[in-house]
Amino acid sequence: MKSKKLSQVYDPEKFKEFGHELVDLLSQHLEEANHEDTLVHQWKSPAERLEFWQQYELDKNSPKTFFQDILKGSVNIHHANYMGHQVSPPAPLGALASLMSSTLNNGMAIYEMGAAGTAIEKIVIDDLNKRIGYDINSSDGYITHGGTLANLTALLSARRAMVEADIWEEGNTEKLGIMVSSEAHYCVDRAVRIMGMGSAGMIKIPVGENYTMKTELLNEYYEKAKSEGIRVIAVVGSAPSTSTGMYDDLGAIADFCEDKKLWFHVDGAHGGAAIFSEKYKHYLKGIHKADSVVIDGHKMLMTPTIMTFLLFKDKNHSYATFSQKAQYLLSKTEEEQWYNIAIKSFECTKRMMSIQFYILLKFYGEEIFEEYVTTLYDLGKELASIISQRNDFELALEPDTNIVCFRYNPQGKTQDELNELNKRLRSDLLEQGKFYIVQTTLNGNVFMRTTIMNPKTTSKNFNLLLDEIEGLV
Template sequence: MELLSTQHLLKEAYDPQNFRDIGHQLIDLLADHLEDAQTASKNVVLPYKAPEDELLFWQQHLQSSASPIDTFKTVLEHSIHIQDPRYMGHQTATVAPIASLAGLMSDLLNNGTGVFEMGPASNALEKLVTDLLSSHVGYDANASGILTSGGTLANLTALLAARKAKSKHDVWQDGHKNKLAVIVSEESHYCIDRATRIMGFGDDGIIKVPVDKNFRIKTTELENHYRKAVENGLEVIAVVGCACSTATGSYDDLEALAAFSKKHDLWFHVDGAHGGAAVFSEKHRHLVKGIELADSVVIDFHKMLMTPALTTALLFKEGKDVYKTFAQKAQYLWDSPQSEDWFNSGKRTFECTKLMMSIKVYIILKTYGIEVFEQNVNQLYDVTKDFANMISERSNFELLTLPEANILNFRYVDCKLEQDINEINTAIRQQLIEAGEFYIVQTTVGGQKYLRCTVMNPFTNKDHFKALLNEIENIGNLL
C-alpha cells in the first residue's frame, strides 16, 4: 500500500496536465501583478513584517492546507515588488517578462553547462552572448568569456586569473610563497575585499586608494601606494577599477588605471558589474572609456540589462587566461585538462552544474534586439538626472554629488540640530519601508547617513520622485 501511494505521488508530481493547468494560472497571476504594478497608483511595494513574524507566518503556512496557486499567491503577497516603479532600492533588474519565461524553461530542462553533452544549447548560447558582449566592450577575436552566478563570484575568478598570470610563483601548484596584494579604490565593492581574503592575501593584501570629491579613485595617489606596498615586501599583482562604484555610482578613470597597470606590468581588472552596461549606450559610453584596455571585465546582466538574477558575464581580453586559472584533471568530465574547449565551461569556472542562464539573455536579444539594452540604460541614467534636479530645487534636501549613473544619494537636512541629521534620515528611511509605499535604502559616506536610490525601473518617472520627496518631507516634519 505504501509503495502504491508513493508511485501515485510521483505520477502526480510529473503529470503534464497538472503542470499545464497550474502554469496557466501562474502566468495569469504574474501578468496581473505586472499590469497592476505599471498602472495602479497606490500599491504596497514592500509588505513589511519583522523577520521573526515573517518566519512564524511561513512555519504556520507549511502546516496548513493550500493549493499550489494559492501558495504562489501568498508568496507574491509577501514579496517585495521590484516591478513597481516606486521600488528604488537595491541594484536589482526590473526583469523583462520574456526572460522570466526563459528561466522557467531553463529550470524544467535542467541542462548544465559543465560539459557539452549536458548542455549543448546552453554552452553554444553562452559563447554567443559573451562574444557579443566582448565586442561591445571593445575586445577583439582573442577574447573569451563565461557566465557565472553573480559579480562576487566573477570578481573572485578574475583575481584568480590575475594571480595565475602575474604572480612570480605558481600558487595553484605550490601555494603562497610571497605576500600578494591588489590595488583598489576605497569605494570598491566589498566583494573585492572578500575575494582577496578568500585568496589568503590578508589585511595587507588589499591596498585601498583614497577617492576625490566625486568619489573616483585618486590616480595621482597610485604611485605612492604602489611604492609603499613594494617597500613593505608585498607583490602587487593587480589594479581594480570601478565602473561604477556601488555606493555612489562613480566611474573611475579607466584609461589612467590602464596606463598605470601597463607601466608596472600589473593585471588590470574592471568591476563593471553595475555600470559596465554603459558599453551598450552611445550616449553614455564615454563613462567607460578605457574599458577595452582591461585584462578582464565583469558586467551583470541582472542589473541594468533586464535579466533575472543571477546572470553575470566575466570577460577576458586574452581568452587563454581563463583556461589557465582552473587547469586540472577531471577524467570523468573531459579527456585533456590542457585543451581549450569553449564548449566545456566547467574548465573555466568554479561552477560545474550551472543552469542555462544564457537563454535568459539570448531571448531578450532575439526578441527585441540589442537596442533594448541601450534604451534601458539611457532611460535609467537620464531620469536619475531629472531626479537630482528635483532634489536640488528643494532647500530641505542635500545631494551628495551629481549622479553619473542611476545611483543617487541625498539626505533630508531640515533638522533643528546638526547632530540630528544622521538619526533623522535613518528614521525617515525606516518609516518609509514600514509604510510600504516606497522602497529605498541608505548608505554611509564620510560618517554621514544618506538616503540612497537606484532607479532600476524604466517606468519610474517624475511623478514618483515628487511623491517620494513629499513623503520624506512629511515624515521629516513629524520627526
C-alpha cells in the same frame, strides 16, 4: 510509475494547470505594479515572517495560494516606486526563459549537458567582447553565478597570470596585493581575503570628492606596498562603485597598469552595461585595455537574478585559472574547449543563464539595452535635479548613473541629529511600504540611496517620494 505521488509530481497536465495559474498571477502582479495605490511591499519584521511560514498550511489541491502568499511577502521590483538595490525588474520574456532553464535543468558544466545554452553562451560572450573592443578571436569569457563570484574568479585569473610560482600546488609563496578604490564593492575585499592576501593585501586607494579613485595616488600606494614587501599584482577599477554609482577613471588605471605591467580588472557589475549606450559609454573609456571585465545581467541588462558575464581579453587566461583536473568530466583539460565551460569556471553545475539574455537580444534587438541603460541614467540625473531644487533636501553629489544619494537636511541640525533623522525616515518609509529605497554612509554620514531601476519611473514618482519623506518628518 508505481508511486501515485511520483506520477502526480511529473504529471504534464498538472504542470500546465499550475503553470497557467502562476503566469496569470504574475501577469496580474505586473499589471498592479502600475497602480498608484499598490504598495511596493508589505512590511513585516523578520520574526513575524518566520512565524507566518512556520505555521503555514497549504491547500493540497492547488499551489495557487502559495504563489499568492509569496507575492504578498515579496518586494515588487516592477513597481515604479521601487528605487532600492541594483536589481532590474526582469523583462518577463527573460523570466520565461529562466523558467525554461529551471525546467530543463541542463547542468551546463559540459557541452553534452547543455548543448543549446552552451552555443548561445559563446555567441553572447563574443557579442559583449566585441562591444568592449576586444578582438573576438583572442578574447573569451563565460557566464557565471553573480558579480561576487565573477570578481573572485577574475582575481584568481590575475594571480595565475601574474605569479610565476605554482600557487595551485604550493600556496602563496610571497606577499601579494590588489589595489582598489576605497569605495569598491565589498566582494573585492572578500576575494582578496579568500585568496589569502589578508588585510595588508587589500590596498585601498582613497577617493576624491566625487567618490572616485584618486588615480594620481596609485604610484605612491604601489611604491609603499613594495617597500613593505608586498607585490601588487592587479588594480581593480569600479565601473561604477556601488554606494554612489560613480565611475573610476578607467583610462588612467589602464595606463598605470600598462606602465607597471599589472593586471587590470574592471568591476562593471552595475555599469559595464553602458557599453550599449551611445550617450553614456564614454564613462567606460579605456575598458578595452582591461584584462578582465565583469558585467551583471541582473543589474542593468534586465535579466532575472542571477547571471554575470566574466570576460577576458586573452582567452588563455580564462582557460588557465583552474588547472585542477576533473578527468571524468573533461577529456582534455589542457586543450581549448570553449564548449566545455567547467574547464574555465568555478562552478561545475551551472544554470542555463545565456538564454535569459539571448532571447531579449534576439526578440527586441540590442537597442533595447541601449534604451534601458540610457533611460535609467537620464532618470538619475532628473532625480538629482529635482532634489537640488527642493528646500531641505541635500544632494550628496551629481550622479554619473541611476544611483542617487541624498538626505533630508533642514537648517540648524548637527550631523549627529541629521544622521539619526535620516535613519529614522528611511526606516519609517520602509515600514510604510509605498516606496522602497535604501541607505548608505558617505564620509561617516547617513544618506538615503536610490537606484532607479524601472524605466517607468517618472518625475511624478520622484516628487511623491520627496513629499512622502517630508510627511514623515
